[in-house]
Amino acid sequence: MTAVAALAKPSGKTLSTSTEDHWNYCHQMLPKVSKSFAALVLQIPQPQLRDSICNMYLLLRNLDTIEDDMQIPADVKTPVLSDYHHFLSDNDWKFICGTNADRELTQGHHHIQAAFMNLDSSSQEIIYDVTKKMSQGMAKFMPKEIETMSEYEEYTMFVHGLFMSGTLKLGHVLIGEDLADDSLSLSMACLHQKRHTIHSYYEDVTELPRRKMYWVREIWSKYVNKLEDFQHEENSIKAVQLLNEMITNALTHVEDCLDFMCKIKDPYFFRFYAVPRVASIAELALCYNNLQVFRTLVKPKSPDLKERIFDRTNTMADVYGAFYDISCLLKSKVNNNDPHAAETLNRLEAIKQKCMDSATLATRKSVIFESIEDII
Numbered sequence: 001m002t003a004v005a006a007l008a009k010p011s012g013k014t015l016s017t018s019t020e021d022h023w024n025y026c027h028q029m030l031p032k033v034s035k036s037f038a039a040l041v042l043q044i045p046q047p048q049l050r051d052s053i054c055n056m057y058l059l060l061r062n063l064d065t066i067e068d069d070m071q072i073p074a075d076v077k078t079p080v081l082s083d084y085h086h087f088l089s090d091n092d093w094k095f096i097c098g099t100n101a102d103r104e105l106t107q108g109h110h111h112i113q114a115a116f117m118n119l120d121s122s123s124q125e126i127i128y129d130v131t132k133k134m135s136q137g138m139a140k141f142m143p144k145e146i147e148t149m150s151e152y153e154e155y156t157m158f159v160h161g162l163f164m165s166g167t168l169k170l171g172h173v174l175i176g177e178d179l180a181d182d183s184l185s186l187s188m189a190c191l192h193q194k195r196h197t198i199h200s201y202y203e204d205v206t207e208l209p210r211r212k213m214y215w216v217r218e219i220w221s222k223y224v225n226k227l228e229d230f231q232h233e234e235n236s237i238k239a240v241q242l243l244n245e246m247i248t249n250a251l252t253h254v255e256d257c258l259d260f261m262c263k264i265k266d267p268y269f270f271r272f273y274a275v276p277r278v279a280s281i282a283e284l285a286l287c288y289n290n291l292q293v294f295r296t297l298v299k300p301k302s303p304d305l306k307e308r309i310f311d312r313t314n315t316m317a318d319v320y321g322a323f324y325d326i327s328c329l330l331k332s333k334v335n336n337n338d339p340h341a342a343e344t345l346n347r348l349e350a351i352k353q354k355c356m357d358s359a360t361l362a363t364r365k366s367v368i369f370e371s372i373e374d375i376i
Contacts, residue, residue, distance in 0.1 A: 019118050025111035026054050032101040033061055040272045049174045052123040053167055058105065058112045059131055060163060065098035065106055067138045070209040072097055074143065081139040085132035088116055122173045130166035134158050145217060152216045153190060161189035171269055180260050187256030194250035195280040198287050202297055219245060230294045239294050245340050247288050251347040255354050262316050275313045278322045285330040285375040301373045312368045317360035324355035325369040332372060
């Protein structure tokens with residue numbers, strides 16, 4: 001009997017609490033809360049690494065659900081965020097919140113906690129350290145608006161950079177991967193997080209109850225008085241200029257991301273990092289110069305693009321090829337009248353040059369981005 005079924009329909013029998021049941025719950029819930037991430041985690045063949053990353057993600061997902069739930073009063077939420085890492089050793093603790101699969105996951109926190117206690121001590125130490133720093137970072141930023149880019153990147157370090165660094169530390173301990181500089185882990189996180197912030201504008205601004213938005217005031221306040229103002233027709237030009245400035249800033253992390261990924265030796269662990277980064281730069285290209293970001297949730301015209309990225313991102317040559325092609329396609333979208341056009345073009349040329357310097361473009365076996373329709 002799965003934990004999900006047990007929660008939905010009590011049988012009246014004593015429920016098994018074996019280690020196998022706890023891990024079954026984790027493996028079953030991971031695709032429910034993140035289908036694409038689950039596919040990357042569950043394809044890792046080394047059981048200890050796969051389960052450690054799965055467990056860390058689910059623990060942090062519950063933490064993120066607490067942070068995101070705007071119906072929890074601040075005086076209740078802040079101490080829960082601050083102390084969340086202490087509950088990793090408490091199988092009786094539970095804090096139910098969120099909606100849909102996220103709520104279901106918070107209900108089953110005891111399964112995730114029990115699975116955590118089943119991991120080896122080195123994995124536990126890494127996960128505990130990441131959870132402690134992330135929970136305290138979230139508590140720090142919970143009452144604050146993001147004012148500056150340095151604050152935004154500090155917040156990104158807490159909510160995603162620590163996870164990136166933690167997964168690599170698990171890879172180092174469990175399968176002998178080399179450790180990268182923390183600045184490279186942060187760039188990996190920044191590319192992902194900045195892409196997410198940009199692409200999810202419409203969802204965030206229209207969701208009720210309204211979630212906290214992590215746009216940087218020092219940038220958007222140059223154009224309008226309130227973030228909601230970008231939805232108004234009279235602000236269309238300003239909206240696109242802000243969008244292009246944000247995307248150009250996100251592109252500054254690409255070269256570090258390439259340096260990070262080229263150090264990963266295990267092919268499955270490599271895909272764990274590479275597939276989301278290829279998807280991130282594709283989404284940035286989709287959003288660039290695209291007013292519809294402020295009107296709806298934009299999607300590429302090519303319906304199979306996500307599957308192509310997943311299936312064809314297998315080697316560093318594939319990554320260099322994808323980043324080179326997307327830079328060329330993105331370049332065709334640049335409007336020379338945009339105030340940040342020159343900076344954008346310089347960033348794209350730097351990315352293209354790094355990909356060419358890899359000397360892998362001529363040897364790649366597949367092409368992910370086939371036409372401009374992939375990023376329109």
